[in-house]
Amino acid sequence: MNMGEILWGIAPIGWRNDDIPEIGAENTLSHLLSDIVVAGFQGTEVGGFFPEAKVLNKELKLRNLKIAGQWFSSFLIRDGLEQTASLFHKHCAYLKEVNAYVAVVSEQTYSIQGMQQKNVFAEKPYFTDEEWEKLSNGLNELGKIAEEYDLKLVYHHHMGTGIQTLAEIDRLMDATDPNHVHLLFDTGHIYVSDGDYMTLLAKHINRIKHVHFKDVRENIQGECKREGLSFLQSFLRGMFTVPGDGIIDFTEVYEYLLRADYSGWIVIEAEQDPAIAHPLEHALIARKYINEKLLMLHV
Template sequence: MSNKKFNKEKVWVGITPTSWWNDDFLDIDIGIPFEQCVSEMALAGYQGCSVGHKYPTDVEVLKKELGRRGLRVSEPWTSTFFTVNEMYDQTVEDFKHSLNFIKEMGGTDIVVAELGHSVHQRSVALKANKPIFSPDQWEDLFRGLHQLGAIAKAEGMRLCYHHHMGTGVQTREEIDHLMKNTDPTLVHLLLDTGHITFSGGPNDSALSLAQTYADRIKHVHLKNIRKEKMDISDEKHLSFKQSILEGIFTVPGDPEGMIDFAPIFQTLANADYEGWLIVEAEQDPAKAYPLDYAKMARAHIAEITGL
């Protein structure tokens, strides 16, 4: 087995603002403003970031503020709704809007996840109530993703699908089904180390997923899991929000985390991975001071990868 290194010119380390505030649950917030958030990202040594709800909506203002700090936008998130009625056209239009935004910001990746029937934002037991797509819904999803992927490819962009807790593409089996039935030139995979681990099945390993789909992975979210908190979430049938508040997620490098990132990074490097490595840990900033955890993760990634 080779032990390649990442190409520093083609692999970048970023972070999401979800350590500073939460974009799914706006009450998980201690009042940190946009300017402090992105300044601390830069201070911790990151090259880019995803977009949060406190960011300026004016592209020129956002470019100016991020540019001052040496940051770029890594991706916008776009929800798709191909598995629910009368949402196909709206989903395509929303995608085109996000695509235009990321192009203006100089990015290459657009992240999507199918949120039709999703329960991750609802106050229900997360795993027990996740949607199970019918054959027709799967076909609708495949068709929709192929159209979005073709739109992105024509613009020189990459569509990256984000498997996500509480959705119809959560488990390894569901990810495999999606990958098997989509065109690898149009639909790429976003590897989320935390979501696949939290899914909790016998084959739900971030390393296994990376090994199987290394050539299709074009975007990575680096999320760690506190096993003790995951066990509590499963035993008490917690919602996604309750799991976050319980402290299930943390960053790479946290000794409380259960994921070994070194073999995952090596698998991706061996496959000549090019793109973003994005630290993402939905934590309560009142309990986990964002800058401390941002620095912890950045140091851990640098130690393992040299990036």
């Protein structure tokens, strides 16, 4: 990837969801990848239902698509480095086989993101100083492992986890080695968490090596917050959507990335129920927004 080169992808989460595998279960890999081609994207991220590397590579080659990366749930605080590193080696080996760019890591110790009855707006977990140290040191080591496979570790701040807010992201960036631990910037998660996305982008642009463009339906976010819904309930209600269908101004974000010579993937990601939000229809909404609002921007 050249300096300043941006690749556009769309995540499989609009078709099938790893947290609730039964939704969208009828959408096959061929269906997903072919929809991505129809919508004009260059690639995707690996979903939990994806096949072994050899099978996936054939399907990608047939459609001239690439893999950006894949989510990894780390439990460094709960399980320690040795056990986590063993699983992460396997994760990275697969990603290298499918020619991915990044390994997306999110610490899931105490996470409530998959719990149906936990209020995601009020019951997020917090880490002790000792847990912060364990996590930070562990991530530095996982970052080095990723590099053995020609990958970058990008940390995914996420609603319902111990690293969700700007203050928590600041602390993580201060505590980890910038040579080995990079950041995934997710517009939707930081907006729902803090009501602001540009501060994080500007503050940590030098650490950002992967981007998720996720939009938010502010009226539905308000409903979910008032009702004290869980993360799963909130996205099933329709809190998240694709760019061009919500409140976030991606022109501001994209202009900033261009000025900073950002190089890497921008992946459209919106957790939605595919029975309600037609995946291809929403992929095309996102593509139209990108073409009409973003790609003509010159910095």
